[in-house]
Amino acid sequence: xxxxxxxxxxxxxxxxxxxxxxxxxxxxxxxxxxxxxxxxxxxxxxxxxxxxxxxxxxxxxxxxxxxxxxxxxxxxxxxxxxxxxxxxxxxxxxxxxxxxxxxxxxxxxxxxxxxxxxxxxxxxxxxxxxxxxxxxxxxxxxxxxxxxxxxxxxxxxxxxxxxxxxxxxxxxxxxxxxxxxxxxxxxxxxxxxxxxxxxxxxxxxxxxxxxxxxxxxxxxxxxxxxxxxxxxxxxxxxxxxxxxxxxxxxxxx
Amino acid sequence: xxxxxxxxxxxxxxxxxxxxxxxxxxxxxxxxxxxxxxxxxxxxxxxxxxxxxxxxxxxxxxxxxxxxxxxxxxxxxxxxxxxxxxxxxxxxxxxxxxxxxxxxxxxxxxxxxxxxxxxxxxxxxxxxxxxxxxxxxxxxxxxxxxxxxxxxxxxxxxxxxxxxxxxxxxxxxxxxxxxxxxxxxxxxxxxxxxxxxxxxxxxxxxxxxxxxxxxxxxxxxxxxxxxxxxxxxxxxxxxxxxxxxxxxxxxx
Ligand SMILES: Nc1ncnc2c1ncn2[C@@H]1O[C@H](COP(=O)(O)OP(=O)(O)OP(=O)(O)O)[C@@H](O)[C@H]1O
Ligand SMILES: [Mg+2]
Numbered sequence: 001x002x003x004x005x006x007x008x009x010x011x012x013x014x015x016x017x018x019x020x021x022x023x024x025x026x027x028x029x030x031x032x033x034x035x036x037x038x039x040x041x042x043x044x045x046x047x048x049x050x051x052x053x054x055x056x057x058x059x060x061x062x063x064x065x066x067x068x069x070x071x072x073x074x075x076x077x078x079x080x081x082x083x084x085x086x087x088x089x090x091x092x093x094x095x096x097x098x099x100x101x102x103x104x105x106x107x108x109x110x111x112x113x114x115x116x117x118x119x120x121x122x123x124x125x126x127x128x129x130x131x132x133x134x135x136x137x138x139x140x141x142x143x144x145x146x147x148x149x150x151x152x153x154x155x156x157x158x159x160x161x162x163x164x165x166x167x168x169x170x171x172x173x174x175x176x177x178x179x180x181x182x183x184x185x186x187x188x189x190x191x192x193x194x195x196x197x198x199x200x201x202x203x204x205x206x207x208x209x210x211x212x213x214x215x216x217x218x219x220x221x222x223x224x225x226x227x228x229x230x231x232x233x234x235x236x237x238x239x240x241x242x243x244x245x246x247x248x249x250x251x252x253x
Numbered sequence: 254x255x256x257x258x259x260x261x262x263x264x265x266x267x268x269x270x271x272x273x274x275x276x277x278x279x280x281x282x283x284x285x286x287x288x289x290x291x292x293x294x295x296x297x298x299x300x301x302x303x304x305x306x307x308x309x310x311x312x313x314x315x316x317x318x319x320x321x322x323x324x325x326x327x328x329x330x331x332x333x334x335x336x337x338x339x340x341x342x343x344x345x346x347x348x349x350x351x352x353x354x355x356x357x358x359x360x361x362x363x364x365x366x367x368x369x370x371x372x373x374x375x376x377x378x379x380x381x382x383x384x385x386x387x388x389x390x391x392x393x394x395x396x397x398x399x400x401x402x403x404x405x406x407x408x409x410x411x412x413x414x415x416x417x418x419x420x421x422x423x424x425x426x427x428x429x430x431x432x433x434x435x436x437x438x439x440x441x442x443x444x445x446x447x448x449x450x451x452x453x454x455x456x457x458x459x460x461x462x463x464x465x466x467x468x469x470x471x472x473x474x475x476x477x478x479x480x481x482x483x484x485x486x487x488x489x490x491x492x493x494x495x496x497x498x499x500x501x502x503x504x505x
Pocket of ligand 2 (some may be wrong): 296297298492
């Protein structure tokens, strides 16, 4: 019985997905009848695999933008978050500024990104950095603020007596589950920013760049194909980080 | 004979509240001293002051004649609550204090193995704290403190949250570790029976403000029986003292 149960586990999920895809194809083909309003599934699939290596370059460049933004966000977010969480004065200094900057939508920074940095990879990275920074900051801050005092005292009586060592050996590992959770949220937000950040021609390649290009050329099946790629990559990254998050909360990192 | 640990006129005030008043006691090298007293009388506070985690408002703590200065591994502490690093395995918890000191790897491994064996946890080295029982956690905490080879071992109701059987077993194990290592131990407990079974002297405290009302010698040779009639007289004396305290607390 258990065996049968396992076999049937995903039956509903898979039929649901298949029904959705078939319905898409039928609706697009026989109801909408317009490749611009709603491209069919089949022409989308053709667009997905018909472009040759270009898709790979587009994915690569978008990943480059994400990595620039994300690594900056991780570096600076953890640094400022830990200072604000560890030192009482740190949160009093940082809080007013962060509360002021946090509500500004990342995309509102695009004009200044272009003026300050120019039309290049770094400027796309900067927009993604703005989006990815705050979740990491907030989570690192929460983690550092909530280090159990008994663990700090235990470390002190074991000879771990200066601030740097306490941060490295106690506060950081104790906050790690929070930080990894923050990074997972940041990857999601950062990925959402990619499309908009690449909107203004910061690079020749890029999923966002070409999403807009194909739109301008009215090749909507390619637009749809790129949307699907964006979704699948987002999903894959989220799954990987969920896995890391589970490990971090178990202390296995 | 000189005292290993001298507590000289220690008082502690939190804001306006006087928690400890003029605590005086000398503890000899290798001695096992218990502190008993009603809840809230300042036992944890006293231990934290000895550990250097809290500053006394008045008075001094001398370790081998020198005034203490902040927390240090020469005074190992076992806390009332569980205090293991949850992200480290049993082995890594025990080696923590040694790695901080950059002790050579082989020496760390040897020391860690020795103390894990001493507290009877061989085979559990790779377990995480959330995978072992409460009694095992306290054993790891003991091994972790022992590995630093402290002069004085401070224990704050380490077995308080354990069931009676585990508690008895750990008392016996602690006694055998004490005999092996000749450590000086200050052990806080609620239980008069526990205090009389394990210690050389029992300091009885009263509350509001916390004071040592009496220090009782337990002149019973070891190994002791938990039901030893010779302990009964001391037991009655301490219980009477504590009863007076309890009544005072109830009247307030
Ligand atoms: N950091 C602090 N600030 C203010 N008051 C404190 C602080 N720490 C302890 N106290 C107070 O000091 C008194 C003694 O507390 P302590 O924890 O030392 O008692 P205890 O004898 O260990 O009690 P228990 O047996 O319940 O563990 C209590 O009234 C407590 O409220
Ligand atoms: Mg206490």
